[in-house]
Amino acid sequence: MNPSIPLFYTRTPMLDIAYEAHGPTDGEVVILLHGFPYDPRGYDAIAPVLAARGYRVLVPYLRGYGPTRFIHAGVMRSGQQAALAKDLLDFMDALSIDRAALAGYDWGGRAACIVAALWPARVRCLVTGDGYNIQNIARSTQPRAPVTEHRLWYQFYFHTQRGVDGLTANRRELCELLWSLWSPSWAAGSGLYPDTAPSFDNPDFVEVVIHSYRHRFMYAEGDPALEALEQALAPQPPISVPSISLCGADDGVGPPSEVDDDVAHFNGFYQRRVLAGVGHNIPQEAPQATLAALFELLELTQAGEENRSR
Numbered sequence: 187m188n189p190s191i192p193l194f195y196t197r198t199p200m201l202d203i204a205y206e207a208h209g210p211t212d213g214e215v216v217i218l219l220h221g222f223p224y225d226p227r228g229y230d231a232i233a234p235v236l237a238a239r240g241y242r243v244l245v246p247y248l249r250g251y252g253p254t255r256f257i258h259a260g261v262m263r264s265g266q267q268a269a270l271a272k273d274l275l276d277f278m279d280a281l282s283i284d285r286a287a288l289a290g291y292d293w294g295g296r297a298a299c300i301v302a303a304l305w306p307a308r309v310r311c312l313v314t315g316d317g318y319n320i321q322n323i324a325r326s327t328q329p330r331a332p333v334t335e336h337r338l339w340y341q342f343y344f345h346t347q348r349g350v351d352g353l354t355a356n357r358r359e360l361c362e363l364l365w366s367l368w369s370p371s372w373a374a375g376s377g378l379y380p381d382t383a384p385s386f387d388n389p390d391f392v393e394v395v396i397h398s399y400r401h402r403f404m405y406a407e408g409d410p411a412l413e414a415l416e417q418a419l420a421p422q423p424p425i426s427v428p429s430i431s432l433c434g435a436d437d438g439v440g441p442p443s444e445v446d447d448d449v450a451h452f453n454g455f456y457q458r459r460v461l462a463g464v465g466h467n468i469p470q471e472a473p474q475a476t477l478a479a480l481f482e483l484l485e486l487t488q489a490g491e492e493n494r495s496r
Contacts, residue, residue, distance in 0.1 A: 187252060187384070188227065195253075198276035200261050204253035205246035205277075209237030214310075215283050216480065218245045219274065221292020221315070222395060223361035224467060225251055225385035227378070228291075231473035236480065244281070248293060249273055250394030252385040263390050265293075265398025267321050267419065268412035271300035278308060287487075289480055291315025291432075291468050293398070303423040304415075310427070311483035313476065315468045316440055317431040317448035317458065320419055326403045337439050340364060344399040354392050358383045368438040369465025378470065428455040428486055430479040434464035434471065455486065 187193060191206045206226050216236050218229045226245040233243045247254040248270065249263075256263065274297040278286060287310045290298035296319040302309040303320060329335070335342075340360075343349035353360055362379050369375050385391075400406035408416055429452055433442035446458045459479065461472050469476045 188230065188381070193253065196277065196280040197257065198273065198280050200256060200258075200276070201249055201273060202255045202257055203246050203273070203277050203280075204255075205244050206233070208233045208243040208245075209241050211242060213237075213240050213242035214484075215242045215244065215286040216484075217274070217278070217283075217286045217288050217298075218243065218469070219288065219290030219294025219298055220245075220248060220251075221290070221294045222398070223364055223382075223386060224292065224470070225382045227382045228467060228470040230470075232289075232469055232476055232480075235473075235477055239481075241287075241484075244277075244286075246277055247385065248297075250388050250390045252388060254388070256390060262409045262411075263393035263397060264401070264409040264412065265394040265396070266401040266408045266412065266416070267296050267300060268415040269409060270294075270297035271304075272412060272415060273297065274301050275305065275308070284308070285310050287311050287313075287480065287484060289313035289469070289476065292319075292466070295319040296321070299425060300419060302427045302429070303425045304418060306425075306427050311480075311487050312425065312427050312429040313479045313483065314429060314431050315466075316433050316437070316442070317446070318422075318425065318451040320422060320451075321402050322422055323402055323404060323416075324420060341399045341403070344396050345403070345405055350392065350396055353395060357386045357391065361386055364439075365467070369434070369436070369467050369471060370438050371436045371463050372465050372467065372471050375467070375471075422451065424451055424453045425456075426452075426454040428483050429457075430483060431456070431458040432468050432472070432475060432479060433458060433460045434466055434468055435460050435462050436464060437466045439466055 288298040299319045
């Protein structure tokens with residue numbers, strides 16, 4: 187946590203979600219969502235700029251991170267994609283947010299993509315890290331190219347008890363290794379990592395992370411309460427809201443392909459931008475590019491709304 191940024195909480199059916207807030211309380215809402223293994227510090231160079239332009243900027247800690255807590259011991263510590271999306275929708279409902287602009291990457295990008303796909307009326311626009319982040323779980327067990335499998339070593343590690351024990355005992359060291367592997371050209375990363383690492387001390391971090399990487403490969407059952415949502419995601423629903431995909435050219439876990447394989451999943455305004463010298467932690471490595479994408483979409487949707495009101 188950054189002690190200079192006020193921390194707030196809101197209760198949802200499953201969580202007490204901790205979040206940081208910037209800007210006027212009556213501003214149009216922008217929600218910024220982090221991934222694994224990151225936290226809201228990824229948006230420290232972004233949120234204040236948006237706030238200075240009059241937006242209400244909310245940056246929540248995902249389930250299993252930082253001060254966010256489950257409200258009942260019996261709630262499944264699920265990390266599945268439906269859980270992340272439901273948390274985002276519940277967060278918006280708890281704060282009476284009818285509609286917001288969303289930006290996210292990794293796990294946060296997945297939550298944002300799902301809400302944009304299934305509840306487009308709630309999403310003004312979307313900036314997504316690495317494109318269409320909705321998992322195709324039915325195809326997850328099909329082997330991929332060896333170089334891709336090599337990059338996913340940590341996921342297979344988490345499928346084992348040794349991986350559970352390793353993440354439990356070495357969570358800070360393991361996550362720091364992932365930072366360096368996934369953002370190999372980001373010189374500032376090692377100096378900024380200590381600001382984020384305490385978020386992994388959350389008591390539910392390990393269980394949520396392990397479930398996330400097991401469920402996506404069908405090696406763990408999901409939360410029964412979320413099965414209907416998972417079924418809605420199985421057909422890979424398209425995203426219709428205005429969207430920009432930001433991809434790090436130096437991403438060590440998911441480098442962008444030459445041809446955009448995700449374009450068919452977007453049926454509204456959509457652009458992909460590959461960012462030279464940027465790895466996986468897109469907003470923290472490339473805050474100006476992230477801001478540019480957000481402002482472009484915010485202006486585009488504002489112009490559209492003004493034209494419709496004439």
